[in-house]
Amino acid sequence: MTNLLTALIFLTSACVHASSPAFIVDRLPLNAAIQLAQEDVFGRQYVLPPELASDTRPVTLDLSLAGDQKTQREEYVRWLRQMNIAVETRNGVDHYRSFKPVAAPEKMVSWVYTPFHRSPSYLATVLSGTTGRSSQASSESTSGTSSGSLSGSVSSSSGSFLSGEGDSLVFRGTRSELARLKELVPLIDVPAQGVVVTGYIYEVQTGRSEGSGLALAAKLLSGRFGVSVGSSSSMGNYISFSSGTLNAMYELFSTDNRFKVVSAPQLRMDSGKEATFSVGEQVPVLGSVSYEDGKAVQSVTYRDSGVIFKVKPVITSSRISLNVNQQLSNFVKTDTGVNDSPTLLKREVDTSLTLKDGDIVLLGGLAENKDSQASTGLSFLPKSWSQKSDEKSRTDMVILLQVKKV
The missing domain is CATH 3.55.50.30 (Phage tail protein beta-alpha-beta fold)
Structure with a gap:
């Protein structure tokens, strides 16, 4: 057989x-x-x-x-x-x-790519996982933009190298790694999603009996633009709605003399990036003391005060997650301690919101209460004959915002 x-x-x-x-x-x-x-x-x-x-x-x-x-x-x-x-x-x-045979090392090839939309450091960070190694880059977040101010590089013991430093993406590695890289780069090097945040920052003067500025704004909006607002205790520090236009609401608040526009910011930013809007002044504050040639040198730093507004969006296909930081601060004379350096009085609120494209949100939470006393009368008459008045007022910062994808 x-x-x-x-x-x-x-x-x-x-x-x-x-x-x-x-x-x-x-x-x-x-x-x-x-x-x-x-x-x-x-x-x-x-x-x-x-x-x-x-x-x-x-x-x-x-x-x-x-x-x-x-x-x-x-x-x-x-x-x-x-x-x-x-x-x-x-x-x-x-x-x-x-025994297991030792594979012959693959031939190394080089490739240089100039991005169209994203920064080289962002691409290097995202693509580092596709070559089987972890990132050693100091780089942007994965929602980064086309800014090239940050750099990063990834390397391995096998000799492969991926660098995002400078204005180009530089790769050296095997042909199989390069093939994977070339397949993914067009999918990642796309324009970053962005939003435009438009708003008005109001200073609202109210009496103690009128409640907060947010509650007063809610009363003005109630029944208009399809907005229905319940009790002020259930609103928290913001309300959001999808109907109406920002300009129409601005015109409505303009009819009430208790609403004063402090600023009207309009910010454009990419997903994952923070934008800052500041209205105020920089105040010199005493810093540390150093010695040069035996002489004391007093350092001075400048700190922002006023209305500081920061916003950071993260965009998904159907939602916009918005982190909003609003700060109201001012410096006053220091009566105790370091009298030569002013004291910072600061009120700050951090809010995280999830909105749809085009939604409008009304933010509050920064309030200042003031008590003022005054007396009127003739100077030659006894003080007991003077008429005294005691006024209690409240100042709120209310922010009206709208977010739109671009």
Whole structure:
């Protein structure tokens, strides 16, 4: 039968290779072929590891034309190495072992890419995971813009390198890594989503009985633009609505002399980036004291005060998450402690909102209460005859905002 396993050993003959037998195996199990070669052809002691002693892969080998026994053994050992089997001789005993071949290093290639929309450092950070290594970059957040002020680079022990420093993305690595990179770059180097935040910052003067500025604004809006507002205690520090226009609400507040526009910011920013709007002044504040040539030098730092408005959006397909920080601050004379340096009085609120494209939000929460006393009368009359007045007022900062995708 042609499918039978055969092993043939041709002993010494006068015609072919008189100095050594010919060794031919045809579809013999590997463990049996090794045993046959060691015991009957080369006559050498040997040791097989368990994985080779049980290896029954059918093999075929023909050493009939290999020459003398030394040449046959060299060909036999070479044949084993092709199957990832090594033979080491120690003290006259052949020790077999399996090994994993070391892959030849791939040829390294270089590639330079100039981004169209995103910064090189942003691309380097996002793409670092595609090359099988972690980022070592000091870079933008994954919502970064095309600004190239930050830089980053990623490297590995294999010699591959991905750099976002400067104005180009530089890569050096294998062809397979480069192929993955080229496939992903067009999907990532796209314009960053952005929003325009338009608003009005109001200073609202109210009496104690009128409640907060936000509550007063809610009363003005109630029943208009499809807005229905419940009790002021349930509003928190903001209310949002999807109907109406910002300009119409501005015109409505302009009809009430208790609403005074402090500022009207309009900010455009990309997703994940923070924008700041500040109305006020920079006040010099005493800093640390250093010594130069034995003389004390007083440092001075300038700190912002007034109305400071910061906003940071994160844009998804259907929502805009907005982190809003509003601060109202001013400096007053220090009566105790360091009298030469003013004291900062600050009121600050942080709010996180989730809005739809085009939504309008009304923010409050920054309030200042004032008590004022006055007396009127003739100077030559006793003070007890003077008319006294006691007025309690409240000043609120209310911010009217609208966010739109661009």
